[in-house]
Amino acid sequence: MHPKPDSVLPSAQQVDDCCRDVIRTGFGRIAIPLAALEQFERISGEFAALDGDVKQSYSFAEDTDGFLPFASEYARSPDRPDQCERFCYWHAHRARRAGHPFHTSAFVRAMAEYELAIHGVAQAVLDAICAAFGAAALGSVRAHSYLQFCAYANADGAPRTFAQDPHEDGHLLSLVKPGGDGLALVHGARELSPVRLLDTEVAVLAGSLLSTLSDQAIAAAYHAVLLTPRARERRSLMYFVNPDTRRPALSFHRREPLDLQGLMQARHRGFGNRALSLG
Numbered sequence: 001m002h003p004k005p006d007s008v009l010p011s012a013q014q015v016d017d018c019c020r021d022v023i024r025t026g027f028g029r030i031a032i033p034l035a036a037l038e039q040f041e042r043i044s045g046e047f048a049a050l051d052g053d054v055k056q057s058y059s060f061a062e063d064t065d066g067f068l069p070f071a072s073e074y075a076r077s078p079d080r081p082d083q084c085e086r087f088c089y090w091h092a093h094r095a096r097r098a099g100h101p102f103h104t105s106a107f108v109r110a111m112a113e114y115e116l117a118i119h120g121v122a123q124a125v126l127d128a129i130c131a132a133f134g135a136a137a138l139g140s141v142r143a144h145s146y147l148q149f150c151a152y153a154n155a156d157g158a159p160r161t162f163a164q165d166p167h168e169d170g171h172l173l174s175l176v177k178p179g180g181d182g183l184a185l186v187h188g189a190r191e192l193s194p195v196r197l198l199d200t201e202v203a204v205l206a207g208s209l210l211s212t213l214s215d216q217a218i219a220a221a222y223h224a225v226l227l228t229p230r231a232r233e234r235r236s237l238m239y240f241v242n243p244d245t246r247r248p249a250l251s252f253h254r255r256e257p258l259d260l261q262g263l264m265q266a267r268h269r270g271f272g273n274r275a276l277s278l279g
């Protein structure tokens, strides 16, 4: 599978604007390439046609990869799992999955195309954030970053306010392409503000890994997914941006060495996922 390269990236001004907002508030927005928008529509359409057998056969929970069952992750508490099923795509694992017949499906190809387009956007924003602090660039994020597609529902029909409870993602950044209403920023204990985006934009949320890296200068963006009446139709696609944790990292101000892999693993497992084997 060889996705076509897509060199259409946001302008320097768009990157700077997003970088400034993330540094100031933990939240920004940025336009994504047309190729990524097209693939998001394709992913949502292809997902609707998939059957349970395919999902079971292309499931690699030990790597948080492939199809992961409904309610297999939680934002805060295991007794209130997220009301969605998931599909995760790792650029790093593509060679290991190459022998599986589903790996060449239109669905996986669309995920690969989206990843190809979005990782460059994420890299540009992250590099700009490092530069704004006078810190060395972290290098390519592609090795330990991944996509997560979520298909929401309210399977048991239980009354809940949130399809996903308030939380922060625990990565450096999350680039979120929502396919419907429901994403809200959480301020303090109770205040919620719905995230409004242009159709061509993704939300850019800072995570606690970036807070640690910046010596707490950048606040993690707490957010939730409201369980709206249209939750059954909601689809979203996140690019979770992590550093290549094989490389040593120093915090921006204090220049302290950081165990980014340990922090990443702890947050990942805190959502109910298995520890990642990060080669």
Ligand SMILES: [Fe+2]
Residues within 6 Å of the ligand: 167, 168, 169, 223
């Ligand atoms: Fe999240």
